[in-house]
Amino acid sequence: MIVLEYILLAGVIGCAIAAPLCRRLLASVIVYITMALLMAVLWALLQSPDLAITEAAVGAGVTGILFLLTLKRIHALRDRSDA
Amino acid sequence: MHEDRRDKNLRRRLTSWVDGEREPKDQTLFVMEQRPPRRARQTEEEFERKDRDRLQKFFNWYPAAAAVICLVMVAVLLIAVMNMPGFGQADNPINNEVSDRYLKHGREETGSENAVTAMIVGYRGFDTFGESCVMFLAVAAVMILLAREEHRPADADTEEPEEERADLILEQAARPLIPFMLLIAAYMLLHSETTPGGGFSGGTLLGAGLILTSAAFGAESAQRLLSRRQYSAVRTFGLLAYGLLYGAYIFIGANGLQNHLTRLFLLLDLAVGLVVACTIYGFYALFSRGRI
DSSP, rough: OOHHHHHHHHHHHHHHHHHOSOOOOOOHHHHHHHHHHHHHHHHTTTTTTHHHIIIIIIIIIIIHHHHHHHHHHHHOOOOOOOO | OOOHHHHHHHHHHHHHHTTSOOOOOOOGGHHHHSSOOOOOOOOHHHHHHHHHHHHHHHHHHHHHHHHHHHHHHHHHHHHHHSSOTTTTTTTOSSSSHHHHHHHHHHHHHHSSSSSSHHIIIIIIIHHHHHHHHHHHHHHHHHHHHHHOOSSSGGGTTTTGSSSOOHHHHHHHHHHHHHHHHHHHHHHHHHHOOOOOSOOOHHHHHHHHHHHHHHHHHHHHHHHHHOOOOHHHHHHHHHHHHHHHHHEEEEEEHHHTOOOOOOTTHEEEEEEEHHHHHHHHHHHHHHHSSSOO
């Protein structure tokens, strides 16, 4: 089980580093949501299910929705021509 | 002698002021005549040069100031860290009797088997009240900024493209998902005394269910579920109910009366859940459409 925790930790750190480095904003948001979900699994493994639920619901769900809405508002989702 | 004259002078000025003979001191009416002659207007090049000079000065100072501020902050934080107790020592201030008491007596004192719920709603209930107030005010602020008028046909045509047709995949995926989301949210809200979850996460799930309804089936079906008036009523009711119930809880407990309100946590969690769900759904609705 400890191996799984380390794998998840590596994933969280990797996503955290990758999120601001993504060129497309949509990809950045998706990587951020991935990080929150990995974090939620990690919280569950660390025996804090309350935090896991909240992280999955707020960190992944609501924050992601608000980010995507913002991207839609500033018309960043339509732009596919960035090289 | 001198004093006397000044005194008389003052009195004369006062009487004339009271009688309305003296003109007001700032002479607002005649300000056009008193304005100093306007300076010659500086030319474009002069203006640009001055602006560039100022910018240049700013950029000269900017790295130095940034470095100084950074170093000062680092020094302050390092000093603060050095004064903190060492990591993992037994006599640290965080290892005090409070957490012991929460874990040992939480169940009999609050009647909640879940220690997290006991802490969030019981021991630290006023914190939760403050957080609920923050959420309430946040939605109110967003409403003030973004909420559009209900009946204004003038900009109705310009906003029409925002209302996109619902996606078929999203609709079909949402149809079986929404009941389960609402069910799990209800379970979390009603069962938080014994299982993980509680007001915040259950309320978030409830709000997410509303968001999914609104996104998949359009604003009308979500409004049928929760109209604007109902939304405001539920939001306010949640906050008021929490404040009143927790006030009663604290009042009864603090006066040494026998506590008959051990099942109160259910209602408290429900109230928090309503506020959180309304906050999240309100953010979505206001950001996406500008109305609830």
